[in-house]
Amino acid sequence: MAGEQTMVTAKNVTKYYGLLRAVDDISFELHKGEVLGFLGPNGAGKTTTMKMLTCYLAPSAGSILIKGYDVADDPVKVRSLIGYLPENAPLYPDMTVMGFLRFCAEVRGINGRDRDLRVVRTAEQCGIGDRMRDPIAVLSKGLRQRVGLAQAILPDPEILILDEPTSGLDPNQIVEIRNIVRELGKTKTVILSTHILSEVELTCQRAIIVNQGKIVADSTLDDLRSHLSGARRSYLLALKEGASGSEAERRAAIKALAGVGDVKTIDRGFGEPTTYAITASGDDDLRTPLFKLALEKSWELIELSRELPTLEQVFVRLTQEAVPGVKGN
């Protein structure tokens, strides 16, 4: 894309805590306007990476550039470009929401009328406009998270780094925070760390999956899903009771179709019709052949669907089976 600017460049970044290698030789780039999901199980090195990007921790080896500024040489400049929501949104409990946001604005050099204008506008945007006079100590976890988010977007930063923005929230709050993040993603470069897959699916275009400190996948969500789809794409075929032929005959008929790898009968429980799980052997779409087969045998079709592997399956596979060489880029 023309004019695409590199906002974050991490090169061979490694971080040791004593002897523990928390982050192991991570490299990635992030361009302007991208929304990146930083995904991994707990303890994979997500938070450590976020802390290094914001110069809270220094890498043991490797380099990180934020919009061309090195985190080791220009930490203050780097931080001025970044809005950061640390894990668990640590805030000063004795301050009011208003006081806290004003403080954050002033530290960033936003003063006077502009300060209050921005504070109020940002608070409205994050849905805490009516809690400005409350001490942070009395706010619920969800509201605190929003105050943390407000603090991060207050200076209108070019890069937003959000570390587990929805952890510990109830489903409604999660949806609200996600909506805010998605809205922000339209105009900003965002890095979102999480271990919740649906969050990445709903808000990000690109995901980096880390496991044990290493990047195990880095690609767009679509690529990531389809990466494993070839061999694993599967179909569900449900037939009404009383279809012609025996169970085994039907299975054999399906299996005889070109492109079908394996057929299993699955029991989906009470009241559900006989269902066949069909695994494709190739990349061809099997829905039409299956439909034609049903027609030919006059089976009453109840359901025919193709299942794409969910990100969940990709994630489990990548983080547990340690597939070598699965890298999008």
Next chain:
Amino acid sequence: MRTTWVIAKREFAAYFGSPLAYVVTFFFLLGLGAFFFFGGLYQDVGAPFYFAKVVSVSNLFNASHLLFLFLIPALTMRLLAEERRSGTLELLTTLPVRDIEVVLGKFLAAFGYLLIVLLLTGVYPIYVSTLGDLDWGAVIAGYLGLALVGFGYLAIGVFASSVTQHQVVAFVVALFIALPFFLLHKVSFLFGSGTGNVLEFLAFRQHFDSIARGVLDTGDIIYFLGVAAIFIFLAHRLLAGRRWR
């Protein structure tokens, strides 16, 4: 510099939102009153006001110096330790601020609060001046000395607070670092005159006394500023050191 001021302002305001500051201020003033009127067990404080029958507040300053040992660690113990414990340190230090600005801001806030406490002790000289002809020059010199002593102890307290994430540990560490500065001149007689002089020089007492007497020696002022600078520097090193842990 601007950022230092913003941080100092926030921290200063935080003192008035915390019961701890009120409690320690209360006990400081209570102790000071007791020492002032009735004297104490500690000989350095000097004769109690009613006993001495002298129009002077010098024992007020001596008692303050003693009580600083407890007041100041209590005022500083929270500063960095609590930020570390609650995780707000991450929030604060990932804003566009330098670590030294964080340390200096905290230090200045504590100094500001100490000045408020000293202001409250102003009732004593005002009271004494109604009883006779008080030498206001000596009062001002005494307060200047106290402010400088406070500078030293506050820096020690800020350093102690950067060592740990537990406020109580920070208090104890500050107290134990401050004690030698408070006491060294008392043990100087145990050593030869060479070492003894060094110990007397290291203790706050001699410098404080000369300022309180109205002798404004730059050496004494530089001494206090130097002690403060060393501990501020150490606190900064410890704070910055988190990045490589």
